[in-house]
Amino acid sequence: MDEEIKKEERTEWSVQEFWNDLLELTKRYPPKERDYISASDIGKGHWDRYQKMTGVESTNPFPDRVLRIFAAGDEFHNMIKNVFKALGIFINSQDDPDEDGRNQWSIVPATLKTLKVLGKYDALVGGKVNVEQTKETCDRMEFSDFVKQRTIRMAEFLADKYPNGLPELLYEIKSINSMAFWNKKDYLSNVYPHHLLQCYAYLKANNKPEGRLLYVSKDDLMMAEVPVYLNSPKLEKLFQEDIKKMTYYFMNKKEPPKPDDVVYNEKKKLRFQHNKKKHIITGCYDYNWEVSRSQYFKKLTGLETEKEWKGQNQVELSEKNKKLKDKYKEKLEPKDKKPETK
Numbered sequence: 001m002d003e004e005i006k007k008e009e010r011t012e013w014s015v016q017e018f019w020n021d022l023l024e025l026t027k028r029y030p031p032k033e034r035d036y037i038s039a040s041d042i043g044k045g046h047w048d049r050y051q052k053m054t055g056v057e058s059t060n061p062f063p064d065r066v067l068r069i070f071a072a073g074d075e076f077h078n079m080i081k082n083v084f085k086a087l088g089i090f091i092n093s094q095d096d097p098d099e100d101g102r103n104q105w106s107i108v109p110a111t112l113k114t115l116k117v118l119g120k121y122d123a124l125v126g127g128k129v130n131v132e133q134t135k136e137t138c139d140r141m142e143f144s145d146f147v148k149q150r151t152i153r154m155a156e157f158l159a160d161k162y163p164n165g166l167p168e169l170l171y172e173i174k175s176i177n178s179m180a181f182w183n184k185k186d187y188l189s190n191v192y193p194h195h196l197l198q199c200y201a202y203l204k205a206n207n208k209p210e211g212r213l214l215y216v217s218k219d220d221l222m223m224a225e226v227p228v229y230l231n232s233p234k235l236e237k238l239f240q241e242d243i244k245k246m247t248y249y250f251m252n253k254k255e256p257p258k259p260d261d262v263v264y265n266e267k268k269k270l271r272f273q274h275n276k277k278k279h280i281i282t283g284c285y286d287y288n289w290e291v292s293r294s295q296y297f298k299k300l301t302g303l304e305t306e307k308e309w310k311g312q313n314q315v316e317l318s319e320k321n322k323k324l325k326d327k328y329k330e331k332l333e334p335k336d337k338k339p340e341t342k
Contacts (some may be wrong), residue, residue: 261301
């Protein structure tokens, strides 16, 4: 009897039901040819980019779950922007329309040898911090206690250290899972060179001297910040090499070479035993993530699954790493004594 009463009294709606259904409505954009280079693609493999720029439909589109991860990342970006706003140092974001309702863009103009580069930076910040105003804004924006406490502490620190205000900085915000964050925290700028080049493109387009890559760990909100400078000869060289090569392929309708399936990873560790002792080599060969995560994986490899692809390239990977281990072992062995001369 009690069970029947509970069943009759139960409300017939739930957040879970419609929220999960709505998550499946993540917007997808149809492929189309474009005559510009996306700032977020600079530094990535040219083959995949050529497919996108020529309007080829992907054979392996991102599943809904991955699109939801991207969308969730946008929420972390919004949180950081709101912190900048509470501090009173937020100038603008190109994610938002300008005062006249028009889209904002960072544009590196085309030249005789290069296509234009197009993108949107996350935030431009700078100016004086007012602690009392920060407290009022945190309350008005209804920050959680967690974010509010840290924002106010940040305001107090910045107001004390920079009484004349903060110079302008252009921020590109990247949210990553905590495993990637903590495993790569000390060398994020080397692991993601395309992030550096994306930020550099925005500096170049807007003639700003300095920017920052701000990595946010999604699970615990820890941050790592990497400075990027407009006057970097290394980044300028990489930038020009990349866009000239991409322009050549596109303008000549020439498909770039396919990326290698197995590549050298200078940060990956190769662990093995030799003479009953454990050894670690930093820098070894690994499967190319740009192939495994390609939206054109089937077109690129001719295979259906990542498992098939790894199986097909396992011998090559093993042989390349075996050579590294053999070379390493040679250094461990004592050198032969020189023969005595009479």
